[in-house]
Amino acid sequence: xAGRITVAEAxxxxxxxxxxxxxxxxxxxxxxMQADYEAARRAGFYQSAxxxxxxxxxxxxxxxxxxxxxxxxxxxxxxRG
Numbered sequence: 001x002a003g004r005i006t007v008a009e010a011x012x013x014x015x016x017x018x019x020x021x022x023x024x025x026x027x028x029x030x031x032x033m034q035a036d037y038e039a040a041r042r043a044g045f046y047q048s049a050x051x052x053x054x055x056x057x058x059x060x061x062x063x064x065x066x067x068x069x070x071x072x073x074x075x076x077x078x079x080r081g
Contacts, residue, residue, distance in 0.1 A: 005069050008043030009060060011036035012053075015046075016061060017073035021053060 005013070014036045019027055028037045040046055045057035053061065060066040 003065055005065055006043070008039050008045065009066070009069060010073075011039035012043070012045040012057060012060065013066070013069035013073040014077075015040055016053075016070045017077050 015028075015033055018031050018033055019037075028034055037046065040057070044054055045060065046053055061070060
């Protein structure tokens with residue numbers, strides 16, 4: 001992956017890999033993603049309601065580093081089973 005990403009960007013990538021674009025807070029809890037969700041929300045990647053990413057989140061997810069990080073998070077999720 002070209003360049004380093006922030007802790008919040010990595011948390012957002014993991015959320016996108018596990019939860020996708022649209023989810024509920026119950027999904028966050030069921031998948032034990034509270035810490036990643038909170039880190040990404042505090043950084044402005046999610047609206048406070050938690051079910052929709054912000055423009056900042058979508059822009060980053062559609063950038064080259066964002067796509068690479070989300071793909072790596074999906075690969076890591078798939079490797080865990």
